[in-house]
Amino acid sequence: MKFRNRSGDVKQEVNMTAMIDIVFLLLVFFMVTLKIVVQEGDFSVKMPLASDKSGAVDDTELPLKLRLKADENGRLVSIAMNDSQLGTDFDSLRDTVIGLVSGSKPGEGAEGGPEVEIDTDYNLRYEYVIKAITAVSGYKVGDQTVKLIEKIKFAKPRR
């Protein structure tokens, strides 16, 4: 009688406490280590050392010259593309590039297309250089990216 009673009424339960402790620890660990990561991407630039090769490679087309000037705080003061002043507006830079590129055939791949040489003041903030590279290398229409200039190089740093 006693025997039957025990096996019927009392459920043989596993002790959950230890598992729940560990599970909560894991939960807290993952919550603490979680960081919402901003996706990163690259502007790929192929830049061999220019000095010895440049004369041979640049057969007919001279690179477009993009001049970025900065004030003493590193802020952008003016953009000039092939001596035409564009103020500080990256949209007008993009429009200029669209005008320049539409003459030569776009979409020839990495080998073809014009090249742009970025010549910046030494203390210009890098952020503006990236903005200029963005403006020069393409634009977005909806989800589609239209490529403009893929060959980018830097002029000699100005000290």
Next chain:
Amino acid sequence: MRIERKKLEASEGDMTPMIDMVFQLIAFFMVLINFSESEANNRVVLPSSQLVKPPEAPLEFPIILHIAQDGEVILGGDTYTAETLKVGLSRELSVIKAEKKNPGDANVIIRAHKDAAAGDVQEVIRAAQEQKLEKFALRVNEDQR
């Protein structure tokens, strides 16, 4: 004797739904967690651009150069300036050469702070070019707007 037993049983609630939920949460956070951040450096805040997309495949033979706001270059935990970077780069290149590859095959990933001087970045690129490195990737944050 019987009454005592009943009291004991009633004190335990049913844990199953809670454990289910907690496991769901753990699974959620495990999926979201991203350990690839180890290549980031907390001295560097990247600029952002709309045009970039996350690379589909990781770059081959990456050399990651962090450029802090003051122009210091961080390569593999050591700090260099644009002038002394040659030492660090030649160490990286000896690894690449040991795998019978050219310096031109390596990808230099430049993670520069958005307020760093552009000239400092250019100096670093120049120092890398002098080591016959050719492929550069300017890393930026993806701008969702």
